[in-house]
Amino acid sequence: AQTVTQSQPEMSVQEAETVTLSCTYDTSESDYYLFWYKQPPSRQMILVIRQEAYKQQNATENRFSVNFQKAAKSFSLKISDSQLGDAAMYFCAYRSVSSGATNKLIFGTGTLLAVQP
Amino acid sequence: NAGVMQNPRHLVRRRGQEARLRCSPMKGHSHVYWYRQLPEEGLKFMVYLQKENIIDESGMPKERFSAEFPKEGPSILRIQQVVRGDSAAYFCASSPLPQGRAYEQYFGPGTRLTVT
Numbered sequence: 001a002q003t004v005t006q007s008q009p010e011m012s013v014q015e016a017e018t019v020t021l022s023c024t025y026d027t028s029e030s031d032y033y034l035f036w037y038k039q040p041p042s043r044q045m046i047l048v049i050r051q052e053a054y055k056q057q058n059a060t061e062n063r064f065s066v067n068f069q070k071a072a073k074s075f076s077l078k079i080s081d082s083q084l085g086d087a088a089m090y091f092c093a094y095r096s097v098s099s100g101a102t103n104k105l106i107f108g109t110g111t112l113l114a115v116q117p
Numbered sequence: 118n119a120g121v122m123q124n125p126r127h128l129v130r131r132r133g134q135e136a137r138l139r140c141s142p143m144k145g146h147s148h149v150y151w152y153r154q155l156p157e158e159g160l161k162f163m164v165y166l167q168k169e170n171i172i173d174e175s176g177m178p179k180e181r182f183s184a185e186f187p188k189e190g191p192s193i194l195r196i197q198q199v200v201r202g203d204s205a206a207y208f209c210a211s212s213p214l215p216q217g218r219a220y221e222q223y224f225g226p227g228t229r230l231t232v233t
């Protein structure tokens with residue numbers, strides 16, 4: 001079974017600085033998706049970024065980018081030029097795309113990011 | 118295009134009562150997923166449904182919990198005889214019929230269930 005681990009329960013960053021959130025996962029599959037979701041105090045789950053395992057190029061979305069290390073099973077999120085609105089809980093998630101997979105997302109336990117003005 | 122709708126947003130039940138949580142997927146989406154988030158934890162998959170069909174219920178507790186997604190109307194997550202441990206946020210997500218590899222699950226705002 002696949003597992004997702006986020007070893008940083010809390011992180012803090014100064015406004016305008018850069019922060020990296022860590023995520024590791026365990027799987028025997030070679031093809032899958034990885035995601036970062038943001039959950040602000042409103043509790044709405046917002047997709048931040050997605051990475052396809054068969055793509056070597058790291059995904060980027062504006063100030064958000066990932067460092068995907070497939071061999072190491074590592075998937076970290078880098079937030080550049082941090083803004084107050086980035087303060088939230090961040091979840092790393094895995095989804096299998098193998099034949100017979102049921103598309104469910106497997107989430108880590110989350111990292112609470114605080115942004116200091 | 119309206120997003121995923123969940124109601125109620127907040128639900129308070131006494132121990133032993135029934136809780137019914139509703140989820141209306143995005144227009145055109147025929148797949149619904151339910152996740153539960155216990156306090157201070159990440160989301161845990163419960164069940165995956167297509168219209169009139171349960172595809173994967175591997176995350177559902179064996180007793181008291183059931184889910185349906187009828188041909189017409191919203192998906193319903195039903196919890197019978199609620200206990201304090203059922204207090205959590207319940208999220209619904211929907212996706213279109215998978216076409217190829219890439220499709221997203223879009224989440225609703227969640228229903229926060231409190232059992233007193």
